């Protein structure tokens with residue numbers, strides 16, 4: 018792995034061209050006028066937060082959403098200019114933008130590239146036309162290939178894709194084929210998520226009404242286990258519970274989340290962890306806009322917490338155990354002044370007994386194979 | 402206060418016939434509570450009572466009433482629960498009164514607890530005022546109910562008062578009837594003090610608070626009192642009456658109902674049924690007291706977290722002050738660790754106690770499968786009683802087993818007599834008597850094993866009679882039965898807390914149903930978990946809970962760790978009521994599964 022990133026910035030772009038049927042991420046479909054007033058407010062937030070971080074140098078920037086790639090070229094251009102001029106980034110900083118195949122053009126990609134964006138995270142989800150349609154995605158399979166070609170043409174050589182399994186009517190064979198296609202495409206990074214039925218989505222309602230033929234738990238587990246086998250066998254080791262990458266291509270930004278590192282967050286609904294404070298910007302867009310616009314410059318938060326030492330410890334365990342390499346015992350002890358075994362004697366004992374976690378020879382506490390599948394058991398064990 | 406202007410009465414009825422609502426109207430009529438403080442069934446003050454819409458605790462209130470004659474009266478009302486599991490509350494209330502309003506729903510008519518409570522009131526020699534309530538309902542049929550009053554209760558129907566606790570109709574008549582028909586309390590102020598403790602509760606600041614009815618003599622603040630059963634003495638620091646909140650008074654005379662606070666810090670200092678007297682001039686004898694409640698159902702109560710054992714003990718001590726029908730003693734289980742064997746009057750009682758312990762004392766508990774008490778006759782001629790299936794002696798040492806039987810009274814419209822008899826037969830019932838009261842009302846008496854009533858008997862009764870049947874029962878004695886112990890094995894290991902004693906003929910079916918049910922309620926674990934039902938060493942049924950395959954993998958929301966944390970905490974919360982038996986997490990429902998299977 019490369020040298021570890023220490024600080025990052027997350028920017029949330031809460032807009033999509035259309036809502037996918039399963040999605041409860043914070044994003045809305047909005048007209049240009051509203052997007053305009055949103056970004057006016059956003060720039061105020063950016064100014065204020067950049068002052069908080071005037072002396073900091075950042076190693077990652079992640080522009081996620083929503084769908085950042087639906088923004089017009091001029092807006093993307095301005096957004097990236099503002100960001101790169103207001104914050105200091107280290108020379109090797111990882112700069113990622115989330116893109117959807119339906120909203121990409123060569124020109125847009127060139128624009129991203131020109132501001133130093135060096136990583137794309139592509140919302141692909143599936144290579145099966147019928148599944149894409151069922152999910153309510155706007156793109157076609159052909160557009161995925163096209164986007165990839167274009168991205169490479171303008172010089173992107175670090176590309177990630179999001180894929181989903183456990184979809185209605187999805188078969189094991191389809192999932193296998195999807196994985197094979199992804200591998201053949203020669204991408205650097207892959208995130209594989211299970212479909213989760215979130216309340217207040219059409220999928221949830223349909224499932225309640227019995228309209229979705231969802232794979233049963235065992236099939237879904239099989240899909241997960243297949244993924245954990247297939248991708249590492251094909252040059253993409255699993256480094257986190259849902260993430261796989263060619264060596265050296267692990268997402269630096271996501272690593273910040275799992276290792277208790279600080280990150281600033283900008284945009285409605287964005288979650289940050291900065292100078293010991295966890296905060297989530299309001300998801301109420303009108304409130305967000307009125308809060309920041311006209312130089313009012315007041316943050317409206319949905320949540321603000323100052324985790325105490327024990328909460329920090331719990332969160333460090335909860336997130337750190339997601340990494341396959343696990344948590345380095347001595348590093349934990351140094352950070353919190355006590356060993357993992359002192360901080361969580363009973364929990365640790367229990368998980369070890371149940372063979373969900375294990376110690377490695379070089380001092381890492383990590384998930385076992387069973388622990389990976391039953392991850393929530395392990396992640397929640399540390400919460401007091 | 403003039404003793405001849407005191408009237409003490411309670412309100413008794415079958416469940417839901419409108420006692421507490423009637424009490425509301427009486428409180429309003431007598432201006433006891435301002436409109437602002439009024440709510441529906443205001444005397445049901447416990448959260449649990451409000452949530453379930455039923456009365457659990459007796460509740461006393463003092464009212465001031467100006468009669469039509471212009472004279473001022475002090476009335477003391479006690480609202481009582483109607484559910485059969487809380488009949489101990491009723492009988493203690495009766496002992497503090499001279500009269501009772503017997504409320505009957507005008508559309509339902511006489512039901513099982515109407516009879517049961519009436520008999521209790523007659524045993525205490527109370528003046529009965531029949532009240533036919535809910536006459537506002539379109540389905541009300543007061544004439545029919547009056548017939549039933551005469552036919553089955555032997556009461557004079559012309560004395561019944563027609564009311565609607567909803568509209569307030571007839572409430573004046575009730576108040577007048579109380580003044581005219583209920584006798585004033587007896588007792589002499591000059592006699593040595595005799596005050597009966599009919600209830601109590603524990604107050605963190607004041608210690609035990611005893612609810613009393615003064616029978617003889619007078620009690621004043623500052624008096625040195627003596628508890629006649631324990632001999633302990635205290636100085637009275639405060640006396641109160643209920644309006645319905647406690648209001649301080651300086652003394653209580655004969656016939657009055659109120660409460661005593663006297664720094665009784667030890668919960669053992671006040672005993673419901675004990676007599677309070679003055680230490681400088683003690684009464685020669687104590688009052689009759691109450692028959693102790695006879696627990697019918699037993700189960701183990703265990704803290705999910707073993708460290709809460711001591712807290713559970715304290716909580717039981719304190720709760721018992723407020724629930725005289727609760728009994729308990731320590732027990733241990735190989736599966737669950739240290740806990741208490743508790744006795745209850747019924748399953749609802751058991752459920753309520755568990756909830757009160759959890760809410761009022763912040764405990765997290767597991768209750769084991771309920772059982773009745775069996776008499777085991779040994780080959781060597783000795784006899785032992787057990788209320789925990791796991792303490793059943795070895796089969797080869799047992800001569801025979803006796804199980805408790807109850808006399809069940811079922812009130813049901815004639816058209817459902819057939820299905821009800823079938824059900825009773827199926828539950829090993831023995832027919833005892835049948836009586837046609839009116840065409841709408843037939844009374845069936847059956848001898849039934851108590852253990853069968855505890856199962857899903859009442860639910861089945863209701864479903865077979867479209868909800869028209871009502872049930873009351875009373876322990877009648879023990880009968881010899883062919884009982885066997887059914888063991889449940891998880892992962893090949895017998896779990897003592899899941900054992901039950903069942904009739905031999907039903908063992909096979911019950912074992913099968915129970916394992917099926919357990920398979921439903923035990924969540925998937927990391928390993929496959931075989932569930933077996935066995936009699937002795939013979940396995941009679943088997944199911945398997947398949948292994949949990951996955952519980953992970955939601956997409957993460959751009960670093961929103963707080964959200965992730967909350968989701969995980971929520972999931973974890975769901976597991977709280979699970980007890981780990983070795984490496985298997987077993988939820989509370991598993992221990993109750995026995996109640997839901999045939």
Ligand SMILES: Nc1nc2c(ncn2[C@@H]2O[C@H](COP(=O)(O)OP(=O)(O)OP(=O)(O)O)[C@@H](O)[C@H]2O)c(=O)[nH]1
Pocket residue numbers: 414415416417418419420421422423442454455456457481482483484534535536537538564565566567568
């Ligand atoms: N229509 C009508 N409904 C009534 C009347 N009296 C009571 N109710 C309703 O009957 C239901 C039961 O009333 P409660 O006063 O709680 O009955 P209860 O006898 O105190 O019940 P328990 O204490 O649980 O035995 C409630 O929904 C009341 O609103 C009445 O006179 N007319």
Ligand code: SF4
Pocket residue numbers: 032033034035036037040041042044082083084117140
């Ligand atoms: S594109 Fe992504 S954020 Fe937008 S609606 Fe679809 S799933 Fe949700």
Ligand SMILES: [Mg+2]
Pocket residue numbers: 420421422445455456481482483
């Ligand atoms: Mg009531």
